[in-house]
Amino acid sequence: MSGSSSLTNASLSIEERSFCVEFDLKVASRGIFLGDDPLKFAFPLLLVQLGLVTFLSATFRWLLKPFRQPTFVADILGGIALGPSFLGHNEEFYQRIFPKESLIVLDVCGLLGILFFTFLVGMRTDVTVIKKAGGLSLVIGITSFCLPMLMTRSLAVFLRSNVHMDRNFEFSLYALPFFQSIINFHGIYSILTELKLLNSELGRLALSSSMISTLCGWSFAVVVKTVTEARQGGLSKSVAGTMSSRLLFVFFIMCFCRPMMFWMIKRTPEGKTLKEHYVCTLSLMVFAGIFYCEVMGIELIMGVIFLGMAVPAGSPLGSGLIDKLELFVSAVLLPSFMVSIGRRVDVYGITLSNFGKVELFIVGGFLGKVVGAMVPSIFRKFPVADAFWIGLLMSCQGFVDISFFSHALYRKYITKESFSIMVLMATLQAGIIKPLVRSLYDPSRKNTAYKRRTIQHSRRDTELRILACICHEDNVPAVINILEASNPTSASPIGVYVLELVELVGQAMPLLINHQTNKTSHSNARSDRIVKAFSQYQIRNQEIVAVQCFTSIAPYATIHDDICSLALEKITSLVIIPFQKFDSPALRVMQNKVLQVASCSVGILIDRAHGILKAPKTLSDSWFTLHVCVIFIGGPDDREALAYGTRMAEHPNINITVIRIYEIGHKEFDLIETQLDLNAVNDFRIIHADNSRAVYKDVGVSDGPETAEVLHSLSEGFDLMLVGRRRDEGSSILMGLSQWCEVRELGVIGDMLTSSDYKSEASVLVVQQQASVVDDVNAASSIQLSRQYL
Known part of the structure; x- marks a missing residue:
């Protein structure tokens, strides 16, 4: 054996037996071309074992x-x-x-x-x-x-x-x-x-x-x-x-x-x-x-x-x-x-x-x-x-x-x-x-709601409860302005449940923290600032706005459970989730999960980088005016967006325009959906017949390109666009548009309004009506309409 080799007598304890063996402590092999067997050296042998x-x-x-x-x-x-x-x-x-x-x-x-x-x-x-x-x-x-x-x-x-x-x-x-x-x-x-x-x-x-x-x-x-x-x-x-x-x-x-x-x-x-x-x-x-x-x-x-x-x-x-x-x-x-x-x-x-x-x-x-x-x-x-x-x-x-x-x-x-x-x-x-x-x-079964929890079906003289999710501090001004645009009044106040979403790292136990909005938070600095911002919002709107702040610390893959559970527990009618297109894919998955299992309606808020909702001013300022546009094509989600817009239109500082897009010469075969859409439009027109700040327009189109042209004509003059998420993508007026949809959770129209090709500074709120009762609503409406025709 070479002089460089070192021989050692060692006693190894292997299970219950002891062996006295002589072995070479060399670590690395010189290579097979110099006659070394790699498996007789510690390092290559360890690599083989691990591999x-x-x-x-x-x-x-x-x-x-x-x-x-x-x-x-x-x-x-x-x-x-x-x-x-x-x-x-x-x-x-x-x-x-x-x-x-x-x-x-x-x-x-x-x-x-x-x-x-x-x-x-x-x-x-x-x-x-x-x-x-x-x-x-x-x-x-x-x-x-x-x-x-x-x-x-x-x-x-x-x-x-x-x-x-x-x-x-x-x-x-x-x-x-x-x-x-x-x-x-x-x-x-x-x-x-x-x-x-x-x-x-x-x-x-x-x-x-x-x-x-x-x-x-x-x-x-x-x-x-x-x-x-x-x-x-x-x-x-x-x-x-x-x-x-x-x-x-x-x-x-x-x-x-x-x-x-x-x-x-x-x-x-x-x-x-x-x-x-x-x-x-x-x-x-x-x-x-x-x-x-x-x-x-x-x-x-x-x-x-x-x-x-x-x-x-x-x-x-x-x-x-x-x-x-x-x-x-x-x-x-x-x-x-x-x-x-x-x-x-x-x-x-x-x-x-x-x-x-x-x-x-x-x-x-x-x-x-x-x-x-x-x-x-x-x-x-x-x-x-x-x-x-x-x-x-x-x-x-x-x-x-x-x-x-x-x-x-x-x-x-x-x-x-x-x-x-x-x-x-x-x-x-x-x-x-x-x-x-x-x-x-199956945790989603607990989120099943047995009553309608939507803005459309909420009474106008009761409290509107909204769960607002915060992913980043930048979301706070936009969310607060959306809440103020919701027109809280003494007859119909707003109950706001703010849920800050924090990714779980460094510990195993997920937490749902209930903050006291009238006390200083003992959590991290970001949570403290968010709680203070919403506390100030509550103070400015005494007796018409009530705020409770929560923080959910959980993996993004499961954080939707906290959102849906809190929405169910607090009997909310709407969940607002901020959307950032280039955020973590896990946040996108979370948004999809909420859309699937939430017990109430869901609104995805896309706040433009330079949109008016980013402004630090609020709607309580007498000179501050918000221009809102509701795009109505038809379906339960569009009806929910229109119902939200109807409530906003009662705010003295909001101008609202409803654009109803319909297909020219199209004969509807779904009489039930058509009647429900007409009822929603008529309700808006009747409620705001004497409101000079509310405008209603019918726009006829023949195909998808004409629909896109109408949408591009609305790119200026509005601060906020309200649009439904789901609709029949096979419809003639959407033909060809669905093929270009990149973000499915926003729907065809929502994706178009938020794309880089759409030159607008308006923020967008994509609304989905309570998914779990849409079929029940349609079934009940079908029975009611059938009785009318009998």
Whole structure:
């Protein structure tokens, strides 16, 4: 062997056996042309291992995609497929891919991967959820941990007393109850995120309950560990040193690390990314914490989780760290952990007898969690199906649970056979639960309205309730001016519910914050400014406008749940959503979701960069006049837009023009829709017959190009255009226009009015009448008209 090679005698602990092996510590190969075998060098071998598990995981994701399985299942199956259960069952392949001298490098990378992964999990854990949680979340969180612990512990006592088993497996009975009872919320968070149910009512309940249960489990583990060490060592120096080192670790985090994090947050301007040296400092804290825990004998996973929990929830610090670390951890380090797990899972080493015993604990823990969640829910009058849904979620397991199993195997709390069974069952359980959860719960059903919630069908002498969504601060002036244009009066006041939409980053728990508009907000500066702006609007309109401000912090993929739930709860007639064409695609998806499931009418507000709605002046100024145009072609959405325009026309500072576009020489076959359109137009003309500020015009066209010509003639002289969203795109007067529609959620006419080719500074409000009752309205109208003709 060459002089540059360094030979070392090392003792490696592999599962229960010890080997004395001699191996070369060289890292990089010189290449095959110089006679080196790359697989006998640490770095290329690690790349092969990671590449294989990544390829296998991607293959399983592709195969399982039609079955909508969680990514956790595919990732674990990829690791198992590489191990002795499948490819590694070939002894030659296993020795080639997993030579004994490579195991240290692989295990170190895997350990580092799961430690950083659990650190990110800790950052997503909001410990304040215990203070904010309702009684039901608290009860479910406690019972779903205590009940399975009681059941599995009783089962362990029974088996030790009545069933003969080998000593190693009997020792596992002390640990199995805990590992099958603890709930790690990250598995639940992952499934809710993949199902886009994070913001649903039951999703919030399950997530907050799981966080409480997780904290109960972690606290129980620390207490049991401390008590066990005290019993084994009495008041010995080692036990006292370990306990004092834990207290010192907590003290150091709370009194040094956390204040430093708050200092970093104050030094980071709102909306700016985290400075590079802050990320380096925080990463150094993680490495220092891991080193301290390793030196002092503190459980590594518990240490990094606690350090992650110390990061202020929802802060730019947490989101910045997640942005910087998550991709590297999930793409590079976590595959090492999956390989490490996979090589320890051996289905050929499982005996039927021990499989049955471990399965009893798994089933007992599962039933305990389900029952522990169902019973409190049913007592609170939840439907049995919803209670069962929560119970299923509470029994989900994920990467953190697998890491606990791995730690237990390393500490020899459980046998390798028990470990293999637990990993396989956790994977199978996750694969079954996700499809069940998807089929049992549809959050959109709660948004079904059983009454018309539209402007058209609202009484003119009652309060008009509007939910106004704010995506950016720039939306505030336009939304306030639209609200003032809605003509609040003492006879028909306006109830305004302002919902600021904030993307969830840096924490796992979505929040719906109810601000007190007469108090200073304690949220971030942007929220504070938005609340103050609407508070001033309420003050200027005492007794005719009431404002309530909310902030929804949630992923954009599920934030529509908060919008629709709040609209349903507050019985609103209209939801206003600002639209920016070049915004995040996720916001576009959110708008489409609201259009599909909202329990009331929806208005999408496109505010031109130089439109009059951007002006800081308001309609309460006597000299300020707003010119509004309503484009009416026909259909429920156009009738809703006309009804809104009819209300606006009563404002003394608004001039309104209604342009009815009809097809020349066209004979209508849908008499019901035609009659409804004529009724809406006649109502407007009768109400504003003596209003000099209201103008009505009929414009006949023959085809789509003539319609486009009419629209272009309206490009000047108006500040706001009201138009319906949906209509028959096969109509002759729209023929050819639908082919050029780029933004489908705005409809054909709305898209044309907001396109770059349309030279206008007017803002546009695209209105969709309450989608869930349009058919009911038409059916009821059909019956009424039929009676008129009989």
